[in-house]
Amino acid sequence: MKTPFKAILLLIFLTFLAFSCSRKKDKFINRNFHAVTAEFNALYNGYNALEQGKQTLNDAYFDNYWEVLPIERMQIFEDIVLPGQSKNENFTRAEEKAAKAIQKHSMNIDGKEKNPQMDEAYLLLGKARYFDQRFVPALEALNYILYKYPASDKINQAKVWREKANIRLDNNELAIENLKRLLKQEDIEGQDLADATSILAQAYLNQKIIDTAITQLEIASNATKNNDERGRYRFIQGQLYNKLGYKDSANIAFDKVIELNRKTPRIYMISAYLEKVKNFDFENGNKLEVTELLTELEENRENRPFLDKIYHQIGTYHLQNGSDSLAVAYYNKSLRTDSRDKLLKAKNFETLGDMNFDASVYAEAGEYYDSTMSNLVINSKPYRIIKRKRDNLKDVIYYESVAKVNDSILRLVNLPEAEKLAYFESFVEDLKAKAEAEKEKQEAAERNSGLATVNTIGSQPNRVGPQSQSNTFYFYNPTTVAFGKNEFVKNWGDRTLEDNWRWSSKGISSGGNNNATIDIAASASEEERFDPQFYISKIPSTEKEIDSISKDRNYAYYQLGLIYKEKFKEYELAKGKFQNLLNSNPEERLVLPSKYNLFKIYELLGENDEASIAKDEIIAKYPESRYATILKNPELVTKRDENSPESLYEALYIQHENQEYSDVISKSEDYIKTFDGETMVPKFELLKATATGRLHGYEAYKKAINYLAITYANTPEGKQAQNIESNILPRLINKDFVKASDSINDNYKVIFKFEEPQSEAIASFKETLDTVLKNVRYYKLDTSIDVYNPNTKFILVHGLKNEQVAKTFDQLLTEEDQKKIKAPYFVASSTNYQIIQIHKNLDAYLNIDNN
Structure with missing residues (x-):
């Protein structure tokens, strides 16, 4: 009896199921069957996929706290997505589930939808498309709800999401109009009100209407049930008050974020503290309180993920407070945290670069600016500003390096033999100590490598992957890696990672003769490396070599003096360079312009006695010079000086235009000798090279341009010559004539x-x-x-x-x-x-x- 009874029950159930599956009958059973199936099957799985996708977006999104945060955490990609493609598979799955619910459970009978879950399905469809950044299809799904289900309990949500899509499509005015109508006509509250007012605030922000956006964020903060959102809205309020210059109101908003404590993500609380520190009044505020607050933030173990921001702000506080050494220490601490925030790194490097620039340590400033640019978006406005600063330092860094290296070499040249020997014996001892330490490190690495291999073989005999290849693949074997590093340093020295790192000039940086010696040591054999006499033999000894080094050093001094005087207005530094030059037995061509520049510097510094002495010396020793004429007749400075290099260049250029090439060449040579050492010389060289090419042809022009590019490499004319040599000359090299048939349109x-x-x-x-x-x-x-x-x-x-x-x-x-x-x-x-x-x-x- 039991078996037939179960069969009857099964038959009844199947019959009931068959009748209820129909989507064409408007019956209680049919409606509820499809509603329940849609809600707890397709829609349930679809919303799960949507939440997973949103979580993925949140995890991948990185807020830029240097600007006002967007209301919604969502990264917008500029990539074009083809039909059928998706940026996130979870959103694709959510869309498929929504479409499945509509296709299989919609009950459209006599033009009316009988399944109460269909509005939820279309809302899921719109949300999935919105988060997948397909805003026009999202609008289509959301507008369908407003058209087909005007009595739905989801109608307000649909309106809010439609305006979110409109805002993403830059239809801000339309979104503001629709949201204001919604808030006026409907009595909404709770999370719906929070969503509507927060997105309305974003529309106002896009329109630069900040005060109204703050008001809407206040409503959203009070209405939302989500503390994560509340913390974000309050923080954005504080940022907006700061943007308007209302620091007190901003601090009140930040205090509200801090009061939320663990109810909201900790990043908001930490950022609120740091923003309050930025607003600190150094004239009237209590510095002890701020110092204690920053110390507490630094020492709190829970704040370890945010130490990059905390250290940066502590450094900024000390910098504003006049404690430069503490500021440098904390900026470096911030950099050592290996922050994900590239803009934070850029600001650390830029500030350190500016500090070195202000202290006239230009070589280090240039290195910091290089690091700054590596953390900025190429060709962005901040990048271009830093690049302009860096380009201004290029020449001074180059000449400082030349002067430092050549000074070091000349000091070694002038040392007595006993002192040379003592110096290099000390250097060799340091090398031996470093080599011994490296050897011990290698042996320890070998022991650890052997132990690791034994453990791997003993415990995981069948393991595959990189660990199993430690004896074959170079980079998985610590011993071979350590050996390779050592060999690289021996051969090349300690070189930075940059283009053209093999060039010999890259090995001689601002480190003076120590770096040069290290380069020599790296290229030496094992026996030579620890022999002091080997290094002594490398010291220049012939008069020609020493004269060449001395001339390069003196020219670097002269250029540095001009750069510090004209470009950076660092008159003390310029004075020191010109004085060093005059004390270094310079070439005659550099003496007179150096003395004249010193005279001008003395005048600018108010050192009238020194200026008078310099003036009298120039007039007495060089009475026929142009400088003596100017000093005897100061009115020539304000009038047009026909004998100035600028005037002579202009006259010569007119002759060039008139094809008087022979005169241009001969006069250029005279002027180059007369004004040797002045900034106009490269211009005369370029004019001479052009005239030479016009008069004597390609080969002569090529030779003249090559000379200009090498001799004046760091001047604008030298760089122009380099460009001609690289890009123009190769196009002119062809000397084959064109046949008449190939030049029909000629x-x-x-x-x-x-x-x-x-x-x-x-x-x-x-x-x-x-x-x-x-x-x-x-x-x-x-x-x-x-x-x-x-x-x-x-x-x-x-x-x-x-x-x-x-x-x-x-x-x-x-x-x-x-x-x-x-x-x-x-x-x-x-x-x-x-x-x-x-x-x-x-x-x-x-x-x-x-x-």
């Missing part, structure tokens, strides 16, 4: 050649030619004069676009005009004429069958 020039020309004869022929060309019909022709080389000039006729017409140019003239123009001519396309002028290969062109 213009053609009729060229009259004059050897050893007289200016009067050239001018007369050009005047006659111009008169003749006015009578040519159908063509608009004009002429010009070009210099080919020191002995040859061309008169060119322009305006012909057909090679055959150009070759029969004389036939365009009337019989009377033909008698006036009897000089022979040849024809060249514009491209070939350019090649002729660049490579000075006219003979080669005339020897081919072109005319």
